[in-house]
Amino acid sequence: MGSDPPTRSELLQGTLDMLVLRTLSAQAMHGYGIAQHIQRLSQEVLRVDQGSLYPALERLQQKGWATSRWGVTPTNRKARYYTITASGRKHLGEKSAAYEKVALAIARIMAG
Amino acid sequence: MSLIDGWRHRLQTWLGRSRFEQELEEEMRFHREMETSSRVQGGADPEEAGYAARRTMGSEAWHKDEVRRAAGLERLDSIRQDIRYAIRQLRRSPGFTTVVVLALALGIGVNLVIFRLVDGLILNPLPGVANPERIVMVENRVLSYPEYQHYRDHTAQFEGIGAFRRRIVLAARLDGEPERVTTGMVTGNSFTLLQSSPVLGRALNPQDDQAGAAPVVVVSHAYWQRALGGNPTAIGRTMQVSGQDFTIVGVMAPRFHGLQLTSSSDLWVPIVHWPLVAPGGYARLDMATFNWGWLTMFGVMRPGVDLPDAAAALNRVGRRLKEANPDQITDNYELTLVPAAVGVMPDGRTTMVQFFAILTTVVLLVMVLAIANVANLLLARTAHRHQEIGVRLAIGASRWRLARQFMTEALVLALLAGTVAVLIMLAGLRLLRGFTFPGGMTVERLGAGADPLLLSIGGAAVLLTAVVLGVVPALKAVRSHGMTSLRGNPGRGGRPRSNLQSVLLATQIALGLVLLVGAALFTRGLQRALTIDTGMDTGSVITATVDVGLARLTPDQAGQYFSAAAERIQMLPGVEAAGWSEAIPLTDDESVEFVTIDGYVQPGGDDPVLEVIDTSAAYFDAVGIPLLRGAPPDPSIALRDRHVVFVGAAAAQRYWPGGDPIGRRVIIGGDTAVVGGIVGDVSYHSLTAEAPPVLYRAITGPPLQNRLQNLTLFVRTAGPPSALSQVIQRELQSINPAVPVFDIQPFEQRLGDLLLPQRLGFKLLGGFGTLALIIASVGVYGVVGYVVARRTREVGIRMALGESAASVVFRMIRENLWPILAGAASGLVLAIAGGRALAGFLYGVSPADPVAYLGSTAILLLASVIAAAIPARRAARVSPMVALRSE
Numbered sequence: 001m002g003s004d005p006p007t008r009s010e011l012l013q014g015t016l017d018m019l020v021l022r023t024l025s026a027q028a029m030h031g032y033g034i035a036q037h038i039q040r041l042s043q044e045v046l047r048v049d050q051g052s053l054y055p056a057l058e059r060l061q062q063k064g065w066a067t068s069r070w071g072v073t074p075t076n077r078k079a080r081y082y083t084i085t086a087s088g089r090k091h092l093g094e095k096s097a098a099y100e101k102v103a104l105a106i107a108r109i110m111a112g
Numbered sequence: 113m114s115l116i117d118g119w120r121h122r123l124q125t126w127l128g129r130s131r132f133e134q135e136l137e138e139e140m141r142f143h144r145e146m147e148t149s150s151r152v153q154g155g156a157d158p159e160e161a162g163y164a165a166r167r168t169m170g171s172e173a174w175h176k177d178e179v180r181r182a183a184g185l186e187r188l189d190s191i192r193q194d195i196r197y198a199i200r201q202l203r204r205s206p207g208f209t210t211v212v213v214l215a216l217a218l219g220i221g222v223n224l225v226i227f228r229l230v231d232g233l234i235l236n237p238l239p240g241v242a243n244p245e246r247i248v249m250v251e252n253r254v255l256s257y258p259e260y261q262h263y264r265d266h267t268a269q270f271e272g273i274g275a276f277r278r279r280i281v282l283a284a285r286l287d288g289e290p291e292r293v294t295t296g297m298v299t300g301n302s303f304t305l306l307q308s309s310p311v312l313g314r315a316l317n318p319q320d321d322q323a324g325a326a327p328v329v330v331v332s333h334a335y336w337q338r339a340l341g342g343n344p345t346a347i348g349r350t351m352q353v354s355g356q357d358f359t360i361v362g363v364m365a366p367r368f369h370g371l372q373l374t375s376s377s378d379l380w381v382p383i384v385h386w387p388l389v390a391p392g393g394y395a396r397l398d399m400a401t402f403n404w405g406w407l408t409m410f411g412v413m414r415p416g417v418d419l420p421d422a423a424a425a426l427n428r429v430g431r432r433l434k435e436a437n438p439d440q441i442t443d444n445y446e447l448t449l450v451p452a453a454v455g456v457m458p459d460g461r462t463t464m465v466q467f468f469a470i471l472t473t474v475v476l477l478v479m480v481l482a483i484a485n486v487a488n489l490l491l492a493r494t495a496h497r498h499q500e501i502g503v504r505l506a507i508g509a510s511r512w513r514l515a516r517q518f519m520t521e522a523l524v525l526a527l528l529a530g531t532v533a534v535l536i537m538l539a540g541l542r543l544l545r546g547f548t549f550p551g552g553m554t555v556e557r558l559g560a561g562a563d564p565l566l567l568s569i570g571g572a573a574v575l576l577t578a579v580v581l582g583v584v585p586a587l588k589a590v591r592s593h594g595m596t597s598l599r600g601n602p603g604r605g606g607r608p609r610s611n612l613q614s615v616l617l618a619t620q621i622a623l624g625l626v627l628l629v630g631a632a633l634f635t636r637g638l639q640r641a642l643t644i645d646t647g648m649d650t651g652s653v654i655t656a657t658v659d660v661g662l663a664r665l666t667p668d669q670a671g672q673y674f675s676a677a678a679e680r681i682q683m684l685p686g687v688e689a690a691g692w693s694e695a696i697p698l699t700d701d702e703s704v705e706f707v708t709i710d711g712y713v714q715p716g717g718d719d720p721v722l723e724v725i726d727t728s729a730a731y732f733d734a735v736g737i738p739l740l741r742g743a744p745p746d747p748s749i750a751l752r753d754r755h756v757v758f759v760g761a762a763a764a765q766r767y768w769p770g771g772d773p774i775g776r777r778v779i780i781g782g783d784t785a786v787v788g789g790i791v792g793d794v795s796y797h798s799l800t801a802e803a804p805p806v807l808y809r810a811i812t813g814p815p816l817q818n819r820l821q822n823l824t825l826f827v828r829t830a831g832p833p834s835a836l837s838q839v840i841q842r843e844l845q846s847i848n849p850a851v852p853v854f855d856i857q858p859f860e861q862r863l864g865d866l867l868l869p870q871r872l873g874f875k876l877l878g879g880f881g882t883l884a885l886i887i888a889s890v891g892v893y894g895v896v897g898y899v900v901a902r903r904t905r906e907v908g909i910r911m912a913l914g915e916s917a918a919s920v921v922f923r924m925i926r927e928n929l930w931p932i933l934a935g936a937a938s939g940l941v942l943a944i945a946g947g948r949a950l951a952g953f954l955y956g957v958s959p960a961d962p963v964a965y966l967g968s969t970a971i972l973l974l975a976s977v978i979a980a981a982i983p984a985r986r987a988a989r990v991s992p993m994v995a996l997r998s999e
Contacts, residue, residue: 031139032146050143050175054136055182062183064118070135079142080135085117 016048016056017065018099021084021092024066030079031057057082065091125183136179140172190513191520198521208493209525212486215887216529219479220573221536226475228541228566241368242307246413247452248422253445254405257383260299262433263409269425273411274302279377282389283659283852285352286339290852292659293335295353296377297386303330305412312336313347313362320361321382327358328382333366335378353381354389383407402440410452423449473946474630478880481623485891486525487581488616492894494518494585515586522582530574534567584612614931617895621935622942624888625972629943631881632964647794648697649736653859654833655696656840657824658851665851674811674823675751676847678728681827684843686836688828691731692751692811696824697794707807708779712767722763723806724780726823728752731808732791734826735859742774742789752810756788763805764790780809826859833858885972889979896928897983907987908994917988924984925977932976936969943968 023029023037034057035048060066065088071081084092125132147165152158169175180186202209241247255263255275264273277297284293300321308315310330320328329351331340340346340360349360358381369377381389387399413422426447434441504514658677660670674692681690707722729745729752731737740761745752757778764773773787791808811823825844829836837856844853900907907920947959 030142032143035143050140050169050172051178054139054175055178058179058182061121062118064115064121067117067121077142077145078138080139087117 014095015099016052017060018092018095019046019048020053020056020060021065021088022096024082024084025089025092028081028083030071030073030081032079034082060088063091064088122184125185126188129185132183132185136176140176144169144172194517194520195524197517198524201521202524205493208489209528211890212489212525213529213532215482215486216526216577217532217536218883219482219533220529220570220577221533221540222475223479223573224533224537224566224570225540225544226472227569228537229544230472231565241452243412244452246415247306247410248413248419248449249408249410249452250426250447251450252448255407255409256402256405257399257407258402259405259430259433259441260407260409263426263429264299266429266432267411267422267425269414269417269422270411271414272301272305273409274299274305275383275407275409276302277383277386277406278408282354284354284379286349290352290659291339292854293353293378295389296380297383297389298380300382300384302380305410308364308368310362311365312344313360315362315364316380316382321384323384325382325384327356327385327388328361329353329358330362330364330380331360332364332369332378332380336363339378353379356385356388358385402437409447419449419451423447474627474880477623477627478883481620481627481884481887483577483580484616484619484623485887485894487584488613488620488891489894490522490581490585491613491616492897518586519578519582522585523578526574526578526581529577530570533574534570537566537570613895617891618931618935618938620888620891621932621972621976622939624884625936625939625968626943626946627884628881628968628972629939629947629964631878632968633947633959633961635878636961636964647737647792650859652829652831652833653735654827654829654836654840654856655824655859656827656837656844656856657696657822657854658844659822659854660851665848671751671812673848673851674728677825677844678730678751680847681825681840681843682730684836684839686830688830689730689733690825690827691734692726692728692823692825693731693735694726694811694823697735709767710777711771720767720805723804725806725808726811727808728811731826732758734828735794736828737794738792740790740792742787744789749810749812751812754783754810754812755785756810757785758789758791758808759787760806760808761790761793763807766805778807780807785809824855833860881968885975888972889975892928892932892976892979893982896924896980900924900983900987904987904990908990911988917985920988921981921984924987925980928980932973932980936973939972940965940969 019038020034023034029037031050031053035050035053038046038048057066057068060082061068064085066082066084068080068082070078073079144165147168148158148161151161151164156164177186180189260273260275267273276299279294279296281292282295283290284295285291298316300316300318303310303315304317311333313330316328316330319325331346336342336346340349346360346363350357351360352358364380384399411422413419417425426449430445430447434444501514505511660673665673678690678692681687707724708719712720729747729749732739732745742758745756745758757780759767759773767773768776774789776787778785778787794806825840827833827836827840834857841853841856844851910920911917943965944960
């Protein structure tokens with residue numbers, strides 16, 4: 001969409017945003033839960049550290065793709081829960097479609 | 113939708129900072145606890161688990177910072193930091209800050225005041241009128257009432273045509289004493305045509321202007337406030353105008369003042385009632401005669417009609433009218449139309465435009481001077497901070513950040529200055545509130561508040577100033593070299609002062625000189641004007657004006673009144689002479705008549721037109737006009753023998769060249785008289801113009817028959833004139849209480865009013881001149897001080913090697929001299945060019961008056977040398993050891 005190719009950190013940022021939104025699209029979660037979810041589902045391949053996660057969550061809120069609310073965990077602790085918004089879902093759809101296209105292209109090249 | 117949510121979140125974060133921090137902390141803590149408890153559940157020791165969790169998580173502080181950065185708080189914080197730093201820097205040098213803020217605030221504030229005046233009088237002269245661009249006025253001719261009616265009814269190109277008489281001063285009374293009000297006679301459709309709405313009650317309408325309509329008036333907002341107390345019950349009240357009852361039906365909007373530029377009315381009365389209120393006996397004729405013009409006509413053009421079309425249409429109608437009434441309309445005329453905003457009072461307006469053009473230029477000059485000065489000071493100060501800049505660059509600050517810091521400082525200064533400027537503007541407008549311009553317009557009527565337009569202009573000025581002041585130091589900071597800055601003495605022995613600073617300094621000197629010269633010229637002009645020989649001896653004369661029209665005296669009664677007054681007042685203790693005149697010298701009162709002079713034939717055949725002034729016997733003595741030849745007026749006839757007239761020296765010269773006017777016959781207004789004497793000339797209209805030829809006629813006779821209205825009594829007192837004001841008032845009122853007495857004031861005071869533009873100019877320019885001198889001196893002081901400070905080491909070396917302090921000082925001054933001299937030279941050139949523009953306002957003083965120029969230059973140069981000498985001396989006094997060590 002832009003004229004310059006995205007930088008490496010921007011790529012990673014974009015990917016992280018996508019993963020977080022995908023996680024939230026299933027259900028609302030707190031930050032720790034999101035990190036655990038990604039870690040588990042990727043079978044420990046992807047580890048999200050706090051330095052990336054929480055800024056990403058802040059950015060998602062600034063763009064209006066997620067909202068947050070304080071709630072209570074099953075273990076009676078106060079935690080901040082994030083929910084995806086309608087525009088967040090829309091963005092997720094676009095991002096994952098783009099991502100699939102790229103992944104498919106890479107797979108084809110690798111297959112020779 | 114997402115955008116709104118996003119911004120809502122952003123705002124919440126920025127505004128609720130402490131809550132943000134609190135929640136961030138809680139979230140981090142939660143994460144940490146979860147990490148710990150998951151390890152504990154995996155069987156670890158709780159304390160170990162805690163440490164392990166912390167280790168995995170890494171630096172919480174750093175994570176928090178990342179979140180803050182994502183939230184955009186980092187930038188907010190750095191801006192806040194910049195502002196706080198800027199404020200701290202400014203507080204550290206309070207003298208500098210005060211000078212800068214004051215200089216800027218004065219420059220901006222004064223400009224705002226002048227802009228408000230210019231806007232009200234020139235740029236937007238028709239407030240309260242909804243469609244000014246479609247309103248046109250007849251410029252070259254006043255029309256008669258029947259003509260107006262015809263044009264009104266027959267010119268289809270106009271939505272409507274109205275007319276008004278030039279404002280007239282009438283006597284009006286509410287409950288108490290009568291007072292003079294300026295009254296506009298207008299046609300009933302005027303307000304509808306102008307689409308001006310009243311703030312209270314209703315405006316006049318065409319029904320009010322029909323024969324037999326009930327007499328109603330509409331008052332101006334200012335009058336309503338002043339005389340009716342701003343009370344809503346004013347509607348429906350009765351007031352007397354020229355003794356007739358009128359009902360007040362409406363109050364107009366504050367800034368509305370009709371179509372007459374530069375002057376304003378207190379009341380507006382429908383034209384149909386002119387015979388009721390008019391002084392003199394001609395009013396009934398006014399309404400019915402074709403040949404007597406007294407109305408200024410205006411109209412609203414239909415959409416799609418332009419000015420030439422409208423003018424052509426009017427003139428077609430005019431021609432047809434003339435063909436239909438050949439006996440009644442005797443001259444062929446073509447009407448010229450002008451847009452209403454330009455106005456039909458070219459003289460008054462041109463003078464005022466000139467006046468304001470000069471004023472605006474002066475004020476803008478002061479502002480540029482102030483900004484140049486401040487810029488120079490800021491530059492000097494930036495140079496002082498070389499070390500600070502070097503350190504900051506060395507520890508990694510980006511140049512952009514540094515530049516931003518300087519711009520923030522400039523912005524804070526500018527904002528402070530802007531706030532003070534608004535205060536200055538409000539104070540200035542309040543000070544000027546009572547001021548009346550030539551023509552009767554007051555500042556009050558212009559509206560002296562701070563409206564949105566003015567404030568936004570002020571805001572723009574502030575921003576502009578901030579940018580101008582901030583950019584240069586910022587650029588310098590960005591371009592400076594790190595290492596040499598740390599050493600603190602870049603370009604040692606090199607150029608002592610940047611080119612920019614020299615130019616700024618020269619500019620300041622030049623502008624300062626221009627302003628000083630202007631002030632000097634005005635001072636000299638005023639001096640001259642005050643001492644000019646008016647032909648009268650005005651020191652101990654007090655005047656009082658009466659209006660017999662209001663009392664509706666018959667000519668005989670009026671004559672008795674004037675006689676009795678002259679005799680009785682003459683006999684009061686402390687009075688040397690008391691005489692009546694219908695014209696006040698040096699005002700706009702003008703009364704000319706055709707005079708048939710025996711033995712003189714004017715080229716062209718018409719009788720010459722002289723200024724004819726009706727006076728009583730003791731007038732010449734009262735006012736101090738010397739009798740040059742002939743016999744003085746017979747004192748036993750208080751109002752003078754109508755068969756004897758007196759002429760001024762200029763008239764004698766012109767109409768009886770080489771001969772003797774005494775004993776010769778003249779015929780005025782059907783009356784034959786003989787010249788009884790020659791009196792000295794008097795400047796009747798202006799101090800600079802030549803005295804016009806004047807003829808002094810007796811009050812008895814034609815003047816009284818023609819219902820003379822206002823006469824002014826001139827009383828020469830033995831002591832100070834104001835001491836007798838009460839006595840005179842009582843005496844006049846005791847003769848006939850129905851005759852109102854106005855304007856009892858010393859004659860010199862009235863003269864003072866005439867010189868108002870000069871006095872105002874003198875005060876303003878004098879003030880600005882002084883201000884300019886101070887600003888320029890401070891500028892010189894600042895720059896030289898900076899230069900000297902940078903070369904302290906060099907000074908130390910020189911003195912250690914034996915140079916005397918005096919020599920050091922002189923050299924410093926000499927080196928700084930060239931921008932000062934260059935500035936002075938260009939200033940002189942500018943001043944000479946500008947002086948020509950002032951020529952009209954200077955009495956008898958040439959715009960190239962050498963005293964003014966030499967004096968100003970001398971003062972400015974002296975001030976500059978002193979300003980330069982002070983820091984130079986201070987540097988020379990420092991012990992060489994200290995100087996050598998300083999950096």
